Amino acid sequence: MLTEFQKRKLSLRFYMADTSKDGMVELADFEQQGQKVAELIGIQPGSTEYEKIISTYVANWEIYWKPADADGDNKITVDEYLKSADILIAENTGKKTKLRVNKAFFDSIDLDRDGEITLNEYTIYLKAVGRSEEDAKMAFSKIDTNGDGKLSRDEFATALYDYHASNDPQAPANRFFSLY
Ligand SMILES: [Ca+2]
Ligand SMILES: [Ca+2]
Ligand SMILES: [Ca+2]
Ligand SMILES: [Ca+2]
Secondary structure, three states: OOOHHHHHHHHHHHHHHOOOOOOOEOHHHHHHHHHHHHHHOOOOOOOHHHHHHHHHHHHHHHHHHHHHOOOOOOOEOHHHHHHHHHHHHHHOOOHHHHHHHHHHHHHHHOOOOOOOEEHHHHHHHHHHOOOOHHHHHHHHHHHOOOOOOEEOHHHHHHHHHHHHHOOOOOOHHHHOOOOO
16 A cells, blocks of 8 residues: 555656646647657657657657556546556566666657666756756756766666655655655
């Protein structure tokens, strides 16, 4: 069972992902996030690069979010999201599963596809979901655990798992999305 602390934390993340602010997380939110990222880095609609960015955001929806849609209406309510997060945490997945589950999300943020996320790439993502540059800097410093200025797949997946699972209000990974 999720604790009240986890529920509050994950609900904030849910409402951040709901960029259309209609109370549901759906495909359109991810298309919107991809569009915003393209706009922030000056990529024109219709270009190959633009389509690539959108497709990584669509993949993120398909792989991480859509499985939470228990009633199959293509919209995720906060209750559906919390239930699926509860199951994921209870499964206490190993490192391989963490890396697999988080691959699409990592790939959508790693804009130059070099296998590492820089502060700049992370800032673009967080801005696209409504956070500020300062928020991004703070969040990044908490999850770049070896302090080399880049997020490896391993650091990213571990921090994201801890973000979901941790019930310790002091855990650095709580700041993954800068929220709370
Ligand atoms: Ca929405
Ligand atoms: Ca649903
Ligand atoms: Ca990169
Ligand atoms: Ca690092």
